[in-house]
Amino acid sequence: xxxxxxxxxxxxxxxxxxSAAAETLFATQPTISKAIRQLEDEIGEVLLERSRHGVRxxxxxxxxxxxxxxxxxxxxxxxxxxxxxxxLRRGELHLGLASLGSDILFAPVFARFRQLHxxxxxxxxxxxxxxxxxxxxxxxxxxxxxxxxxxxxxxxQPVRTEPLVALLPRDHSLANAASLxxxxxxxxxxxxxxxxxxxxxxxxxxxxxxxxxxxxxxxSGQPDFIVALVAAGLGVALLPRxxxxxxxxxxxxxxxxxxxxxxxxxxxxxxxGGYLSAAAQAWLRLVQAEHGDGR
Numbered sequence: 001x002x003x004x005x006x007x008x009x010x011x012x013x014x015x016x017x018x019s020a021a022a023e024t025l026f027a028t029q030p031t032i033s034k035a036i037r038q039l040e041d042e043i044g045e046v047l048l049e050r051s052r053h054g055v056r057x058x059x060x061x062x063x064x065x066x067x068x069x070x071x072x073x074x075x076x077x078x079x080x081x082x083x084x085x086x087x088l089r090r091g092e093l094h095l096g097l098a099s100l101g102s103d104i105l106f107a108p109v110f111a112r113f114r115q116l117h118x119x120x121x122x123x124x125x126x127x128x129x130x131x132x133x134x135x136x137x138x139x140x141x142x143x144x145x146x147x148x149x150x151x152x153x154x155x156x157q158p159v160r161t162e163p164l165v166a167l168l169p170r171d172h173s174l175a176n177a178a179s180l181x182x183x184x185x186x187x188x189x190x191x192x193x194x195x196x197x198x199x200x201x202x203x204x205x206x207x208x209x210x211x212x213x214x215x216x217x218x219x220s221g222q223p224d225f226i227v228a229l230v231a232a233g234l235g236v237a238l239l240p241r242x243x244x245x246x247x248x249x250x251x252x253x254x255x256x257x258x259x260x261x262x263x264x265x266x267x268x269x270x271x272x273g274g275y276l277s278a279a280a281q282a283w284l285r286l287v288q289a290e291h292g293d294g295r
Contacts, residue, residue, distance in 0.1 A: 003075060005039045006068040008032050009047065010138055013065055014131070016054035039064075069137040076139030077275040092121045093279040096132035096144035099221055100197065101243050101266060105160055106145075109286050116286075120279050128196025128221065136271060142280040147198045148265035156267040157284055159291050162240035164257045164264060167230045175253040182210050182259055189217035189235030191226050199264060203238055206262055227252060240264035 011021040012032065022029045040047050047061035057065055097106060110122065125132065125141055132144040133151065150156050166185065168175045174184060186207075192214065193200040200219075207214045217235045220226050226237045227247045244254050268287060270276055276284075 001039060001042050003072070005035045006064075006071060008035045009039060009061075009065060010068050010072065012036065012048065012055060013057060013061075014134060018055075069134070073137055073139035073271055073274060080142070080277045081275050091119075091277065091279055092123060093143075093277065093283060094123045094125065094141040095283070096125045096127065096135055096141040098129050098132065098145050098197070099126055100193075100199065100223060101160070101240060101264075102126075102145060104242060104246060105266065105291070106287075109283070109290055112286055112290075113283060117279065117282060128194065128200075129198040130201070131196040133269065136269065139271075139274075142274075142277060143268050143270050143283060146267055146269045147202070148267055150267065150269050153272050154269040155272045156269040157288065159266040159268055159287060160242070160264075161266070162242045162264045164238045164259065164262050165241045165244050166255045166257050167227060167237045167239060167244055168253050168255060169230060169233045170251045170253050172236075172253070174255065177255050179256040179258040181257070182207055182262075183212075185214075185236055186210075186212040188215070190214040191229045191235050191237040192216050192219045193226075194219050194221040197221065199238075202262060206259065223247060238262075 008021065008025065008027075011025055012018055015021040015024060018029050018032050022032050025032065036048060043060065043064065045060035046058050047064055049056045049058060113120070113122065125135060127135065129144070129146040132141070133146055133154065135141050136144040136154070145159070146154075146156070148156070166174075166180050168188075172188075174180060174188070177184070190203075192203070204214060215235075218229065220229065223239065223243055224247060226239070227244070227249060229235075230237050231249050231252050238257060241254075241256075268284060270280070
C-alpha cells in the first residue's frame with residue numbers, strides 16, 4: 001500500500017467514478033483501476049462497488065477511505081512543516097474557496113497578502129463547501145471556506161454572517177411582501193445550488209422541518225446564473241443578502257427572509273490538531289483584520 005494508491009482511492013470516491021478521477025489526476029482509467037485492484041489485493045477486501053450511478057464504498061472501503069484521508073492529511077502536514085524552515089520568504093499556501101461570496105470576501109485579502117508576502121505562491125481550489133471540507137481532511141488545502149456548523153474534527157475562524165433573502169420575479173404574487181418565511185414558499189419552485197453546497201443542504205433541511213420539501217426546478221453553482229434564472233421567472237432563490245445585493249436586476253425583487261437560524265455564517269476552517277503553516281496563519285490574521293468578528 002502506498003500514498004499514490006490511497007490518493008487514487010480518495011479521488012475515485014470524491015469524483016464518484018474512475019473516468020472523472022482519471023481526468024483530475026491526469027492519469028488513464030486503466031492505471032487507476034489497476035492501483036485500486038492492487039490495494040484491494042493487498043488488503044484482501046473489496047473496497048469499491050461499481051454501478052451505473054457511480055461507485056459506493058463497501059464497509060471495508062469506508063474504513064480505508066477514512067484512514068486514507070487522515071494519512072494524506074498528515075503527509076501534507078509533514079511537508080508543510082519542513083517547508084516552514086524557509087519561513088515566509090518562500091513557500092506555498094493552498095486555499096479552498098467556494099464560488100459563493102469569495103469574490104467579495106477574499107479578493108481584498110488576496111491583494112494585501114500578495115503585497116506583504118510576494119514570495120508565497122497562492123493556490124486556490126474552488127468547490128462547494130462540502131467538497132472543500134473533504135479536500136481539507138485529505139491535506140490538499142490548509143484552509144477552507146465553509147459554513148457553520150462545521151464538523152467536530154475541524155477548527156474555524158469567523159469571516160462573515162449574512163441573513164438570507166428571497167429573490168423573486170418582480171411580477172410574483174409574493175414580491176411585495178415585507179418579509180417571508182419558508183412556509184410562504186412551500187408552493188413556489190426553487191432554484192437550488194449544485195450538490196456540494198452546504199447552504200443547499202441547510203435550506204432543504206429547514207424546509208423539511210417545516211413540513212414540506214422544496215419543489216426543485218433546477219440547480220446551479222453560479223450566483224449570477226441563479227439570479228438570471230429568477231429573472232426568467234423559473235422560481236425563487238435564497239441567497240445571502242450581501243451576494244444578492246451585488247447582483248441587482250430590474251425585474252428581480254429581494255425580500256428579507258425571516259429565518260434567523262438559516263443565516264449564512266461563513267468561516268475559514270482547518271483540521272483540528274493539524275499543522276498550520278506561517279503562511280496560513282498570516283492569511284487568518286489578514287482575514288481577521290479585514291472582517292473583524294465576522295459580523
